[in-house]
Amino acid sequence: MVVKVYGPDYGSPKRVILCLIEKEIDYETVDVDLFKGEHRSPQYLQLQPFGVLPVIEDGDYKLYESRAIIRYYAEKYKSQGSELLGKTIEERGLIEQWLDVEAHNFQPPLYDLVVQLLINPKMGVASDPKRIQEDEEKLAKTLDVYEERLSVSKYLASDAFSLADLSHIPFSNYLMTTLKKEYLIRERKNVSRWWDDISSRPSWKKVLELHPPVL
Amino acid sequence: MVVKVYGPDYGSPKRVILCLIEKEIDYETVDVDLFKGEHRSPQYLQLQPFGVLPVIEDGDYKLYESRAIIRYYAEKYKSQGSELLGKTIEERGLIEQWLDVEAHNFQPPLYDLVVQLLINPKMGVASDPKRIQEDEEKLAKTLDVYEERLSVSKYLASDAFSLADLSHIPFSNYLMTTLKKEYLIRERKNVSRWWDDISSRPSWKKVLELHPPVL
Numbered sequence: 001m002v003v004k005v006y007g008p009d010y011g012s013p014k015r016v017i018l019c020l021i022e023k024e025i026d027y028e029t030v031d032v033d034l035f036k037g038e039h040r041s042p043q044y045l046q047l048q049p050f051g052v053l054p055v056i057e058d059g060d061y062k063l064y065e066s067r068a069i070i071r072y073y074a075e076k077y078k079s080q081g082s083e084l085l086g087k088t089i090e091e092r093g094l095i096e097q098w099l100d101v102e103a104h105n106f107q108p109p110l111y112d113l114v115v116q117l118l119i120n121p122k123m124g125v126a127s128d129p130k131r132i133q134e135d136e137e138k139l140a141k142t143l144d145v146y147e148e149r150l151s152v153s154k155y156l157a158s159d160a161f162s163l164a165d166l167s168h169i170p171f172s173n174y175l176m177t178t179l180k181k182e183y184l185i186r187e188r189k190n191v192s193r194w195w196d197d198i199s200s201r202p203s204w205k206k207v208l209e210l211h212p213p214v215l
Numbered sequence: 216m217v218v219k220v221y222g223p224d225y226g227s228p229k230r231v232i233l234c235l236i237e238k239e240i241d242y243e244t245v246d247v248d249l250f251k252g253e254h255r256s257p258q259y260l261q262l263q264p265f266g267v268l269p270v271i272e273d274g275d276y277k278l279y280e281s282r283a284i285i286r287y288y289a290e291k292y293k294s295q296g297s298e299l300l301g302k303t304i305e306e307r308g309l310i311e312q313w314l315d316v317e318a319h320n321f322q323p324p325l326y327d328l329v330v331q332l333l334i335n336p337k338m339g340v341a342s343d344p345k346r347i348q349e350d351e352e353k354l355a356k357t358l359d360v361y362e363e364r365l366s367v368s369k370y371l372a373s374d375a376f377s378l379a380d381l382s383h384i385p386f387s388n389y390l391m392t393t394l395k396k397e398y399l400i401r402e403r404k405n406v407s408r409w410w411d412d413i414s415s416r417p418s419w420k421k422v423l424e425l426h427p428p429v430l
Contacts, residue, residue, distance in 0.1 A: 049360045050320060061305055065319070068311035076304050089291050090276055096283035103318065104280070105265060145264045 013054035014170035023081035098164035150190035228269035229385035238296035313379035365405035
């Protein structure tokens with residue numbers, strides 16, 4: 001059964017696709033155009049009642065929330081492809097910690113920057129300079145903690161690449177490209193070294209090649 | 216080794232304590248007074264660099280982010296106390312999905328209501344009626360999805376109580392008590408039935424008895 005991933009054009013579904021490639025799992029994609037409001041169609045809301053991306057279908061099994069999906073596949077195919085959940089329960093605990101830090105301290109301000117600077121202009125909506133500044137300040141504080149952590153650890157959870165690092169890649173890519181906020185990464189030596197490492201993985205290059213970002 | 220939980224007075228650390236009681240794991244608590252700024256002390260920031268609650272110490276092992284902590288203990292003591300992570304990988308997938316829905320769609324507006332209506336008045340800070348209204352609207356939309364889900368499933372992820380349900384208890388308790396927003400639960404038949412069920416567990420009664428909420 002081939003996994004069906006909805007919304008490959010956007011950031012959060014790329015988190016899932018990146019994980020599937022790392023785990024050597026076949027998938028196909030179903031386009032969902034946010035700018036045409038396809039995430040609000042009755043058919044899509046049947047699959048994902050909050051109207052957000054992504055969702056996957058795997059035979060009869062349906063799952064949403066990108067980080068739940070990557071946990072599921074990393075666990076289900078534990079011994080196939082890259083090991084992404086650590087070798088011990090203690091390592092997995094730290095991976096979960098940094099996955100939640102990403103979800104609560106990294107993604108929210110960065111997602112809002114994407115809305116303010118990339119989505120609003122396309123929709124003809126005015127952006128809010130005060131919010132942009134606050135987002136950058138929040139992100140800078142989070143990255144200060146990362147800088148400290150990455151000065152003693154090669155990756156966030158341990159010396160091995162894991163779901164915690166993987167989960168950062170698609171939205172960090174906006175920082176480094178269309179958002180033009182490279183400085184947030186480049187001004188921090190260890191964060192910069194970490195980004196160069198994780199973004200040069202063949203899996204991410206393949207994601208960019210197969211599913212070029214539309215934002 | 217007894218698990219040390221920081222900040223038992225508040226909502227997120229209660230998520231951890233509730234899980235430890237369900238799993239029959241001994242713990243002790245360390246008070247952290249947010250109103251005295253103790254979460255900003257250099258000692259606390261050594262343990263939790265973002266300055267938020269909770270954090271645990273278990274011998275040399277330290278972990279933060281409440282949902283990472285409950286996943287860790289539910290996994291580590293899988294066969295002890297209540298089963299909270301499901302019987303299959305697919306069930307765990309759905310538990311992870313609803314844990315992330317709680318973290319992204321339920322907790323943020325509810326946490327902001329706690330700030331606006333319970334914390335700000337104590338700090339002499341004015342509350343923002345527009346934000347309060349927006350928070351209630353967001354929470355209502357989330358609970359509409361829950362109502363639908365709970366019309367076909369006894370608990371959020373399956374017919375068995377899990378971490379996904381547990382994670383909702385401490386902050387829902389504010390809704391039903393000091394926030395005086397019972398209507399959000401009571402106007403929804405299945406959400407109301409679910410709340411009565413999960414909040415009447417002996418574990419939660421014990422948490423309230425041992426660590427009465429300060430908010």
